[in-house]
Amino acid sequence: MAGAALLVAVAAALGGCASIGPQRMGIDRSDYATHLRETNKEQLLLNIVAMRYGDAPLFLEVSSVISQYTREGSLHADIALGPPVDEADGGIGGSVLLRETPTITYTPLAGDRFARSLLSPIPPAALLGMIESGWSADILFKLATRSINGISNGGRDPLFAHTADSDFDRVIAVMGRLQRNRALQLHVEHEDGRKFSASARISPTLSDDEKADIDYLVRTLKLPGDRRGEFGIAFGAAQIAPDQLTIGTRSMFEIFAEMAQGVEVPAGDDDGRAGTPVADAGAPSALVAIHSGSRKPADAHVAVRYRGRWFWIDGKDAASKRMFLLAQILLSLNDTSGGASAPLVTIPTG
Known part of the structure; x- marks a missing residue:
């Protein structure tokens, strides 16, 4: 009787109708989101480091993930047929195997999408839209602009090198301060698709400090004094x-090239293998600090292995992490392909 009961229990377990999908959904959703986020960070850092060494960027995008589960079961029973019959002469057993067979599809960023995403200037509407919604103007302008009313941000990469104007850092610092105090507000109005108009409005009520900041911007940027x-x-x-504020934006390629100037070049690679930044007393400081070493650090925000060495952004370096995050967001915004690159993750739920 005990053997028969065990047989029934194993058969019920193997033939049960409980669905695998709902049980796995929470685990899979969290795991895939975590790994997609981490691998995107690693790919971006790897491309920035590679550009420091003169290699072209190469992005492989995850276009789809299909995770298929199968449940396989087996049941066996050994029963003694001749007398005398003893339960010890027979046995019942079974096993259940859950098998996952994921299929991941990668799409290289190439052709027109490569040109739009990496070589075209950042869409002005996207940049100003971020500022209008509260993103700090000084940080965004430091990363994404080449000039404001002819006041140059400067560049250290030889491909885009140009001398920085001494007023640029103060101009964007003042704009960021006025933005946070709501003394200077941007407004972007979309007419259709790509067409838009934008304006900057000065608050009618200003403190003495804000008036001094406005006077500085008016004088430096050659704006009307009203x-x-x-x-x-x-x-x-x-x-x-x-009566216009004229802004020149960088391309993502230029942004990555400038970020690459923050790579710590290992000893032995400073002989030209990792390029040489333009030596200019007015050159801007590096946008990010990317360290290098023979071992992977334990507390890195993101780390990759390249040419036999590890490169990473320190987990405690808030400024570099912030710039790296903005570069990820701007890269996504600069892809005008209509969302074709968004990964499609398919997990069975029935």
């Missing part, structure tokens, strides 16, 4: 009209 005015925003390398 503090009650509203300035239009245009895009280009130099100021287009007296």
Whole structure:
């Protein structure tokens, strides 16, 4: 009787109708999200380091993930048929095997999408839209702009090298301070698809410090002196009209090239293998600090292995982590392919 009961129990377990999918959904969703996020960070850092060594960036995007589960079971019974019959002469057993067979599809970023995502200037509407929604103007302008009304951000990478103007850092610091105090507000109005208009409005009520900041911007950026005015925003390398704020944006390729100047070049690779930044007293400081060493650190925000060495961003370096995060977001915004690159994760739930 005990053997028969065990047989029934094993058969019920093997033939049960409980679905695998719902049990796995929470685990799979968390695991895939974690690994997609980490591998995206690693891929971006690897490309930045590779560009420091003169290699072209190469992005392999995860276009789909299909995780298929199968449940396999087996049941066996050994029963003595001849007398005398003893339960010890027979046995009942079974096993259940849960098998996962994921299929991951990668799509290289190439052709028109490569040109739009990496070589085209960042869409001005995307950049200003972020500032309008509260992102710090000074941090975004430091990373993503080449100039404001002809005041140059400067660049250290030989491909994009240009001398920085001494006023640039103060200009963006003042704009960030006025933005946080709501003394200077940006407004972006989308007309359709790509067309938009943008303006910057000065608050009618200003403190003495804010008035001093506005006076500095008006004088340095050659804007009209009427503090009650509203300035239009245009895009280009130099100021287009007296009542306009003209902003030149970088491409993602240029941003990555500038970030690559923050790579700590190992001893022995400073003979030209890792390139040489432009030696300019007015060159801007590195956007990120990327360390190198023979071993992978335990507390890295992101770490990759390249040319036999480890490169990483320190987990405690808040400024570098912030710039790295913005680069990830801007890369996503700069892809105007209509979401074709978004990974599709399919997990069975029935």
